[in-house]
Amino acid sequence: MPSIKNKINEAYEGHRFSKEKQLETLQAIHKKNYKRSFSFMPALSSIGIVFILLLLIFTSTKEQPIQLSSSSLAPYNADEALLDRVHQFQQIVKDGVITEQERRQYISTSDWALQLAFETGTSIFYNRPDMPKENIQHVAELLHNMYYMVYDNVPMTNIDFVEENTTFNEFMQVVATYNAQVAQTVDTPYISSLTEKPFTKNMFLNLDWWWQLLLLGVFVLFVYLLIQNIRIDRKKLAGVFQVAFIVLIGSFFFIKDKTHYSYNETALMETAMANELIQQENVEVIKLINIAQFNEGRIALFEVSDGRLFMSEYMKYGNKFKYQGSSMMQSNIISSFGNSSYNEHQNVFAFPQNSNVAKIGIIEMNSNKKVYLQRDDETNIQLFIYPNDMTANSIHYYNEAGEEID
Amino acid sequence: MKLIIIYSGLMGVKGGGELSINDQELAAYMQQYGDEILRLCYTYVHNWQTAEDLTQDTFIKFYKYAHSFRHDAAVKTYIYRIAINVCKSYVASWKFKKVIVSNSFQKLLKMNSDVEQHVLQQSEAKQLVLAIEQLPVKYKDVLLLFYYAELSLADISEALQMPLNTVKTRLSRARILLKNELLEGGYNYAFDKE
Numbered sequence: 235m236p237s238i239k240n241k242i243n244e245a246y247e248g249h250r251f252s253k254e255k256q257l258e259t260l261q262a263i264h265k266k267n268y269k270r271s272f273s274f275m276p277a278l279s280s281i282g283i284v285f286i287l288l289l290l291i292f293t294s295t296k297e298q299p300i301q302l303s304s305s306s307l308a309p310y311n312a313d314e315a316l317l318d319r320v321h322q323f324q325q326i327v328k329d330g331v332i333t334e335q336e337r338r339q340y341i342s343t344s345d346w347a348l349q350l351a352f353e354t355g356t357s358i359f360y361n362r363p364d365m366p367k368e369n370i371q372h373v374a375e376l377l378h379n380m381y382y383m384v385y386d387n388v389p390m391t392n393i394d395f396v397e398e399n400t401t402f403n404e405f406m407q408v409v410a411t412y413n414a415q416v417a418q419t420v421d422t423p424y425i426s427s428l429t430e431k432p433f434t435k436n437m438f439l440n441l442d443w444w445w446q447l448l449l450l451g452v453f454v455l456f457v458y459l460l461i462q463n464i465r466i467d468r469k470k471l472a473g474v475f476q477v478a479f480i481v482l483i484g485s486f487f488f489i490k491d492k493t494h495y496s497y498n499e500t501a502l503m504e505t506a507m508a509n510e511l512i513q514q515e516n517v518e519v520i521k522l523i524n525i526a527q528f529n530e531g532r533i534a535l536f537e538v539s540d541g542r543l544f545m546s547e548y549m550k551y552g553n554k555f556k557y558q559g560s561s562m563m564q565s566n567i568i569s570s571f572g573n574s575s576y577n578e579h580q581n582v583f584a585f586p587q588n589s590n591v592a593k594i595g596i597i598e599m600n601s602n603k604k605v606y607l608q609r610d611d612e613t614n615i616q617l618f619i620y621p622n623d624m625t626a627n628s629i630h631y632y633n634e635a636g637e638e639i640d
Numbered sequence: 641m642k643l644i645i646i647y648s649g650l651m652g653v654k655g656g657g658e659l660s661i662n663d664q665e666l667a668a669y670m671q672q673y674g675d676e677i678l679r680l681c682y683t684y685v686h687n688w689q690t691a692e693d694l695t696q697d698t699f700i701k702f703y704k705y706a707h708s709f710r711h712d713a714a715v716k717t718y719i720y721r722i723a724i725n726v727c728k729s730y731v732a733s734w735k736f737k738k739v740i741v742s743n744s745f746q747k748l749l750k751m752n753s754d755v756e757q758h759v760l761q762q763s764e765a766k767q768l769v770l771a772i773e774q775l776p777v778k779y780k781d782v783l784l785l786f787y788y789a790e791l792s793l794a795d796i797s798e799a800l801q802m803p804l805n806t807v808k809t810r811l812s813r814a815r816i817l818l819k820n821e822l823l824e825g826g827y828n829y830a831f832d833k834e
Contacts, residue, residue, distance in 0.1 A: 238768065238787035242679060245769040249688055251674030251695050259670065259696045260663055263703050465708075 280457035284450060284487070310612070312351045312360035313402035316373060319345065320405070321398060323380040327389040335606075340384045342607055342616040344526030345377040346427075352377075353427050354498055358522060369406050371426075376413040378424040385529075388419040430497035430554050437491040442552050453483045494557035496548040499525065502534040506546055511560045512538065519544065526615035527555075528582060533615050535584050538562075545584055567591065567631065581618045585609070591639060593632040598624040661706045670699055673716065677723045680784055683773050684727040694730055698723040720789050721799035724781055731777070771821040779814035786811055 326336040351357035352365075352374045365373075383389065393415040396405055405412075432440045438449065460476040463469055494505040499522055506512065506519045517538040524535045530550035538544050543563035548555040569583055585591060594607045596618065605620045620627075631639045661669075677698055681691035701722050709718055772780060785796045793811075797804045 238772075238783075239790065241765040241768045242683075242772070242788055244765040245763070246679045246682065249675075249678060249682070249691075251670065251678040251692065255692050255696060256667060256670045256674060259699050260667065262696065263663075263666070263700055 280454045280461075281450075284453060308351075308357055308359055308361040310360050312348060312357070312362040315348050315360060316352075316377070317400070317402060317405065319348070319377065319380065320396065323384065324393075324395050326384065327393075328391065328395060330389050330391050332384060332387050332389050337384055337387055338605070338619050339608060341381060341528075342618060343610050343613050344528060344615065344617070345381050346527035346532070347525050349374045349377045350427055350498060350525070356499075358499055359524075363402070365406070369409055372409045372413045374426060375424045376409060376416060378422075379413060379416040379420045382420045382422045383416055386419070386421065390415075390419050392418070425553055427497055430495060431501075432491060432495060432497075432554070435490050436487070437489040437493075438486045440491045440493070449483055449486055453480065456480050456483065494548075496525075496532045496534065496546075496555040496557070502546065503536075505557055506534065506536050506544065506560075509544075509546070509560055511562060512544065515540075515562060517542070517544075523587065524584075524614040526582075526613070526617075528580065528617045531582070533582060533584065535614050537587075543584065543586055569629065577622050578619050579622060579624065581620075583616050583618060585614045585616075587614065589614075590633050591631045592634045593636070594618060595630040595632060596620050596624065596627050597630060599626045599628060661703050666699065666703055669702070669715070669719065673719055674699075676789065677719065680720070680723055680788065681727050683769070683780065683784060684731055684777075686773065690730070694726050695723070697726050701726065714795065716789070717791055717795040717799045720785060720791065721801075724785075724799065728777065767822065771818055774821065775814060775817055779810055779817060782807055782810040783814040783818065 322340060326332050326340060347357065347359045351360035351362050352370050355362055355370075394408065394412060396408065396412070434440070438446060441449070456476050456479045460473060460480065463473050463476060494501070494508075496502055496505070502525060503519070503522055506522075509519075512519060515538070517540050520537045520539055522534065523537050523543070524533075526533045532548040532555045534546045534548075536544040536546070544560060545563065546560045547558045549558050550556075563584070563586070567583060567585055567589065569581060581596075583594060589609075592609050594609070594616075595604055596606075597604045601624075603621075603624055605624070607616065607618045610616060633639055674695060678688075678691050678695045681694040681698075682688060685691055685694065698719065702719055705722075709715075772783060775783065781800055782796060785791045785799060786793070791799065793804060793807050796807045796811075800807065
């Protein structure tokens with residue numbers, strides 16, 4: 235018996251899917267642009283899930299601020315320190331020429347502690363008066379700009395210099411203009427320490443934005459590939475690796491950021507107290523003696539329970555200063571990190587409170603070239619800059635009488 | 641080369657498994673299956689114009705979703721599956737129901753005593769096709785796919801997304817219904833394939 239198929243074909247003989255209709259089909263496809271569709275739903279849902287998770291992480295790991303210091307007990311007055319610094323600055327730029335020694339001396343002292351005192355209003359070093367917010371910003375920025383004008387050695391006299399007897403309140407009237415004038419030749423931008431504080435204790439949220447974007451993108455990509463694999467391909471080995479990647483990258487969203495930062499005195503203190511070296515030496519951190527920032531490095535100096543000095547160092551990464559390492563002072567003076575730029579060496583020195591060092595000298599042994607740095611009594615940390623051509627050097631310490639100390 | 645293949649595999653990137661269609665390939669598929677799909681669609685909608693449109697829709701959908709084709713079955717099975725779904729969607733639509741009502745009303749008006757004579761004058765092929773067209777959809781699907789598309793029971797199970805046993809049961813029932821329908825019309829039809 236003829237098959238059903240033949241019968242149907244016989245019954246429907248003459249009816250065909252015409253060439254015209256086939257062509258019309260091809261045209262319809264291109265007209266409506268029927269592309270192999272990429273479904274955004276898996277990717278969008280993945281992104282959504284990730285953001286919800288991040289939100290949960292963010293809200294659950296937000297750091298509670300801890301106040302460890304009180305500026306009312308601070309030994310120095312921030313307003314007086316500021317005016318001293320302004321006068322010191324004016325003295326060396328007023329005539330339009332900054333000598334090497336003037337430059338060396340001015341930049342040897344860091345303004346970071348003072349700057350921080352103005353920015354935060356809480357400092358164990360400086361007692362800051364009540365000030366309008368805009369003036370705080372101008373003052374902190376001015377300290378930065380004065381430092382870098384001298385550091386870069388680009389003095390300008392087109393500044394409305396203030397008189398020696400100008401009071402702090404009088405200076406506040408003109409600080410905005412003064413700062414704007416000083417800022418004209420400064421290339422290094424001012425960044426407030428207030429912006430350095432990490433958002434949360436979550437490592438992912440503390441990464442730079444492009445790292446976050448990259449990790450998130452890779453995470454979403456692998457989630458999408460896994461969904462496609464489950465729905466369509468069903469390749470088990472690929473699935474295993476996709477899951478492994480997802481877990482690995484996903485773990486970044488949950489890892490606690492154990493990096494120590496130096497955004498304020500409290501953070502410095504917390505880092506020191508948790509330091510491994512402190513645990514090993516079996517001592518306690520008694521107090522924060524001094525802090526300083528020189529370019530892309532920061533130093534924090536502590537006194538420990540056996541009377542020695544403990545120093546922590548931080549280096550700049552992005553807009554934050556990350557902990558690098560620590561050292562315990564064995565002798566009276568710590569010579570910290572030294573680095574060289576294209577035309578000069580830089581050495582940081584830290585002194586105990588009762589140090590009798592009044593002057594540091596660096597002598598180049600081959601040429602007998604000598605450079606000196608006067609000790610600043612109001613700080614325990616100083617930067618010593620000397621020329622690059624001084625390669626074989628010896629360091630000498632002198633007391634008030636000019637006698638060399640062993 | 642090996643490393644690239646392994647890497648692609650790890651990434652889950654669809655290398656050799658993806659069905660991607662270009663114009664030429666689509667034209668070839670339309671050439672090969674177009675007539676069958678057209679006639680299949682007609683058995684559902686009883687209108688050649690509509691059947692052509694549904695056939696066109698079938699191939700457009702095939703083109704659009706070819707990348708998600710899992711290669712668990714032949715391309716033919718996949719195309720037939722799309723066609724049946726397209727037809728069922730159309731049959732369930734308001735548009736089709738409106739057409740059916742209108743046609744039924746027209747038939748009522750034309751109905752006369754010549755119906756029986758008209759039926760007797762139909763060829764055997766047309767009798768068979770008419771009987772198939774009148775089967776309930778769930779039996780017609782299975783019957784057409786088995787006898788007209790000549791798919792295996794496993795392929796029919798894949799195309800209609802139903803268990804194999806269900807396919808067997810419905811096919812058996814379809815044969816019985818069809819046979820009874822034809823016997824009533826005076827034809828004793830023996831199925832050439834069981």
